[in-house]
Amino acid sequence: MKPMNVGLLGIGTVGAGTFTVLSRNAEEISRRAGRPIRIVAVAEKDVARANEITQGTCRVVDDAFAVVSDPEVDIVIELIGGCGVAKELVLKAIANGKHVVTANKALLAMHGNEIFAEAQKQGVMVAFEAAVAGGVPIIKAVREGLSANRIEWIAGIINGTTNFILSEMRDKGLSFDTVLKEAQRLGYAEADPTFDIEGVDAAHKITILSAIAFGIPMQFDKAYIEGISQLNAKDIKYAEQLGYRIKLLGITRRTPAGVELRVHPTLIPAKRLIANVEGAMNAVVVQGDAVGATLYYGKGAGAEPTASAVIADLIDVTRMHTADPEHRVPHLAFQPDQLVDLPILPIAEVQTCFYLRLRVHDEPGVLADITRVLADEQISIDALIQKEPGDGEDETDLILLTHLTLEKRVNAAIARLEKLSVVVGKVTRIRMEELGK
């Protein structure tokens, strides 16, 4: 099957991430898309950097206009950013009949109406999942997943820098200025952080979400924008005492009088899931009339999370480009002739951590007997709590948390533990998962 040929404009952080992920996962991506997707040309001012990353696997040029006019290129990825040359290049690519994938929220929020009109005229696709909330597929959720709903409102933590700063201010009781400096040192904030901290970046993103939620043109110039640079640590503390957290939210809401489109620090009840989104993470809540509230959470920035969205768009465009039955979205995500028969592991072979509760006699040597059995079965103990027996009781609960171990080892250990004279009745066993770091 003929590969889909991609021209990449800009190989900075996200461009390099895109190149890396596309190479590393080439086989799975091809199994999903129905054909290989390969970068054939990269345009980058820093040619040496581009050559170092691409290692001769594709052409490297310093003239992006050559790539958008290259007859070999089917899809152009625009990762230059801003509204200057990026706009020219995107329009030129469209005029040349190329599909475009972009992460450029500023460009879409400010010139999206013109760009989409041109794309429509030329019959090409402009895909932009990476423009909002990085790797979280929120554009697809709103545009396709929730398409049955009359969407009522969207509220999102869609700028990681400011969420990191607010989390640190609350956590450590520090001032905005102190935390900003720390964020810059850690790379969470740019040297000139204005676009992030003053809410402009979030406003670009909520403008895009408002358009796809309500079927209205992009209207960034009408957005109300207020950042977090004036926020006082005192208010974060008082809000907390009242049961609220302060987050920088992008909000768009449909009202009888019109559409709200705004970015500002917002108190939200601490019990809401979105109030508990900490650090540089993003989360978006969408309220639909049928589905109610749904929430989408993940990394909103970074090389590979953003690349994840860029490449998902490449696959979408590839699947839709030909749109013959074999290239629609496959039922099981992978093309039907590309399923593999990986074995399903029997549960005995599964590795997890375990919580074990034993009812034991409260007498000397109990722990020695029990830990001996576990050691014999190569099970290592992470934590152990022995409860005080109740008044007049001579039995008590012993709780153990294990490190990662094979289920069959735990089964063997339990069989032996239940035979010990110090153990009363059955051992309770519940599996544990960390689910992240």
Place this chain on the structure above:
Amino acid sequence: MKPMNVGLLGIGTVGAGTFTVLSRNAEEISRRAGRPIRIVAVAEKDVARANEITQGTCRVVDDAFAVVSDPEVDIVIELIGGCGVAKELVLKAIANGKHVVTANKALLAMHGNEIFAEAQKQGVMVAFEAAVAGGVPIIKAVREGLSANRIEWIAGIINGTTNFILSEMRDKGLSFDTVLKEAQRLGYAEADPTFDIEGVDAAHKITILSAIAFGIPMQFDKAYIEGISQLNAKDIKYAEQLGYRIKLLGITRRTPAGVELRVHPTLIPAKRLIANVEGAMNAVVVQGDAVGATLYYGKGAGAEPTASAVIADLIDVTRMHTADPEHRVPHLAFQPDQLVDLPILPIAEVQTCFYLRLRVHDEPGVLADITRVLADEQISIDALIQKEPGDGEDETDLILLTHLTLEKRVNAAIARLEKLSVVVGKVTRIRMEELGK
């Protein structure tokens, strides 16, 4: 534009929800899909009920086989459930060249391989977003949104009944049996709750997710399944003391030795977002190699949330069915000629609640002066806290939370408050949003 004609098999809870949402949101759905989607035939044993719901807007028959053979029908929605007649009907519909939308997780987990092979042969689509996590578009996220990733694992709270029971057991310290009875009374658990509480329903769903995550056939018969009926309230309490919550998780993970596929009660760290998913809500975490962890949260059951997923599938099939450029997924969700020009509200006209912090002199009459101004501007107060002044200080912080009010009223009030002799300096104002009930 010729409408897409739908035949609905079964008009119980979800079927009625689908009918209702499709009618209520007909205009927006048509603006998104590029053509109307209408139910032309309903098959239902309880013809009287079906007539009452459909009110003569479509044909009602008691023979579902007539609908899957009806030449007028383009898409069949199967909401009968189970693996008996539902399987026959789905295969018959496919053989007749109809696209199929189904919420039937048992059918797909057990007979999906056969059904998808037939669909592939006939060139029709079988869509099943509603089969997992109700209204949460998790199938689309895994199949399309995260398609760049090598998926490492998926862990989900994908059964609302058991999550409700576990939340209540933890919250109220009650036993499983007591809470199950309460759940049955409230309609969160069925009269025969076996499929839910023993984990079978969750196993159907995680089987489907494992197939689309790893590109493997459905292998429900190899899933390890353990429910919550044996769970002791004591272990929930001990887990809490150790910093964990117990949730019934469906887990599938790729390991070098094979694929894990399992459902069981699981301790997870209380600080994870998914550990804080309470009541009948669903949430799924997907770990991809590029994107890291993303989470999807919402209502996993109920008439309209499930209908939301069923109709999203109808729109997907409609958009893909013709697959000419005009019927691909539109850039802005709505067809380009269907955008509307709703006005964006100026921020002064936006209604929210407000947090106000005033620095005030600690003297009699302060509250009277301030509340008078707010009353004059028709701003009603939800809560008010006056801090004690620090030692030797004669000023203090006064914090007010308002009910919903127009921004311009608050601006007017603040202008007046700042002129009061009892108020020192500027008033701090932060907007508040409840974001749900």
